[in-house]
Amino acid sequence: MKKHVLLLAAFAALFVNFISCSNDDPKTSQVEVRLVDAPGDYDAVNVDIQDVMINRNDGDNGWQSIGNVTPNVYNLLELIGGIDALLVDSEVPSGKISQIRLVLGDNNSVVVNGETFPLATPSAQQSGLKLNVHQDLVGGVKYTFILDFMVDKSIVVEGNGDYSLKPTIRVITEATSGAISGMVNPFDYQVEVSAVTGAEEPIVTLTNEEGKFMLHGVPAGTYSVTFTPDEASGLSPKTVEGVVSVLGENTNMGTVELE
Template sequence: MKKHVFLLVALATFFTAFISCSNDDPKTSQVEVRLVDAPGDYDAVNIDVQDVMINVNDGENGWKSLGNVTPQVYNLLELTGGIDALLVDTEIPAGKISQIRLVLGENNSIVVDGQTHPLATPSAQQSGLKLNVHQDLVGGVKYTFILDFMVDKSIVVEGNGAYSLKPTIRVITEAASGAISGMVNPFDYQVEVSAVSGEEEAITTYTNEEGKFMLHGVPAGTYSVTFTPDEASGLAPKTVEGVNSVLGENTDMGTVELE
């Protein structure tokens, strides 16, 4: 049975839950996990990434895979100068995440002076390397977690000349967008909600049966938000100017009255 080695990266964070919406669920955030490297003095450092997991309740029973991870061997020394490897791009439920776990397989190696050597991952590393990061992730917002694998601090040369991996990983969190939410009144009919900034393409959603809406993935900026009711409602369209979207935040417009 294939033995896996677990590198634990602690990530203490909370997900803020907002109003529900039929077409856009604000109780989830889009999450990317990317791998980069700080250069090291080797020809290649190859790690065998099998999975990325999260821990949702601080206990050993709280682990679950983020899914859609294609097992692959990455040469860390190629992930420099703005190049990275996308490990995960998915949506996860709102709630507490205590850790991220990078699951490695056995096919790890290092190339030194043209010679390839096995890269051992000591069993002690199963207890992991923990890095604490405290940040609120807002529903409807996209976040990127960058795992900065610091090779120069992660490779140990043993007394017998063998090489071991004792990873040092820095976690960087980037919010790539904001969100705009609120509700309309009356809400007997569905309303199209669109946000436009300058010449950019409109970001559009619809209200749910309770008149609530959330525009996901809104880049930072100032927007005109237009509400277009169904023609059968007899209500007139309405535009609200000067609505700000802030990275990593949900801008709540409150209740918008339609006439």
């Protein structure tokens, strides 16, 4: 009996987690982390990035991996002139995050005058490079964190000729979209909700069982939002003009009445 109770509890936890990450739930935000470089006087600077984590508080107990990270070695000196490296693009629970951490592997090196030297990273490998961000993530909004790796200030030549990495990284936070949410009435039938501006492709979602909807990742602009009920409902489509999406904000349309 105890085993069955534990299995049911585990299933319930998975079900709740699935619901919280659905497209109709406004309590998640899309986060991407990109790496760029301020140039340095080296042939190459290779950094082995294994994971990207976020912290919900200022202590050491709130760290969690963003997930969806492919470990890779990046030559920082290639990330200039508009070129960047996408480290992660994933959905995370909304709310405040205080820090981002890069976890490094062992394969770090610097190339000077054609010769490759190991790049020591004694603290970064164990605990990661901790970067303060202090950002409130709004549900349905996409955020980009740009990590500007300042190579000239980050590489130290030791007295014995060895090279160490003591990173200086500038963090730039961009809210790259907004969101549009609300609910429809009546909600006995599912309704397709689409937002369009100009000649752009529409952004589309469906209402949930409570009639609620959220259009995620909506670029800033003014939209026509169209509600198309299931044909079996007998309700007519309705379009609301002039709905404004603002970067970093959730535009709540309230309740839209269908007839």
